[in-house]
Amino acid sequence: MDVAILTYSGMPQLDAYEAPLLPALAELGVDARPVIWDDPAVDFRDVRAAVVRTVWDSHLRRDTFVAWAEKVGRLTKLYNSSDVLRWNTHKLYLRELEEKGVPVTPTVWVERGGSIDLEALTRSRGWDTLVLKPAVSAGALKTYIIPRAEVSAARSLVAEVTASCELMVQPYLTAFETEGERSYIFFDGAFSHAVRRPPTLQSAPRGFAKPVVFTPDAGGELKLAEQVLEAIGRPLLYARVDVATDNAGVTRLQEVEVTEPSLFLSLDPEAPRRLARAIAAKL
Ligand SMILES: Nc1ncnc2c1ncn2[C@@H]1O[C@H](COP(=O)(O)OP(=O)(O)O)[C@@H](O)[C@H]1O
């Protein structure tokens, strides 16, 4: 095997959006196969490269995952690198990007074990509905929408999250309900395709049901996504920059996904080949 495409035990054969990567690599003569990231039987010295993809349980044990990545990164070429994976699996990276001038969704951070007066926050910031979420998360796990009238009852949710993790509090961006999020996807720094996505949070209202590919304008959001990659300033085999419109109509960075994002390869007929070429160039 040349390349291990890393997935998790809950999805041994990759997700339908990601699976077209395998035939695209085969077309280039690269023997790539799905490998469960924490399978103890795998010896990573036997593969020329390992590409993190659908490791969708890594946020549930981030410390284990980051330690694993450091080890594997010494045995083979790991993409993205263990440094990037460590950096990206805790959302405090958003604060760092904000300090570098990236417009990020406004966020108040509460430390682990800490508490926050949400009523005072809604008053002082003029935020109406709030979103609470852990700083280590994926798939909208432990993410809560709190209408202003229910803020006082949300104390237990704050305690639930801060018991094990830093907490993020944001204004609820109503544009998620109509236009959703836009994901700009890059391979080795080059823009590949863009996807408009409905809210991941299943309980959130939505104007459309499924992710759709679209052609972005050259300026605007694509430029912002490129500015984000520049601010990160590290090599990234794959990157997904998620942006959303805030309640004042300004586009904001919602997340940078350089760990285990869905790259929606099946939505763009050329995308699997673009990623396959980027991987083959690393061997
Ligand atoms: N500020 C926000 N306004 C509206 N919806 C939000 C906000 N933050 C998160 N959400 C909802 O929660 C989902 C997951 O949040 P996100 O920040 O993308 O974290 P992750 O993808 O890591 O779970 C989003 O897709 C959206 O449905």
Ligand SMILES: [Mg+2]
């Ligand atoms: Mg997200």
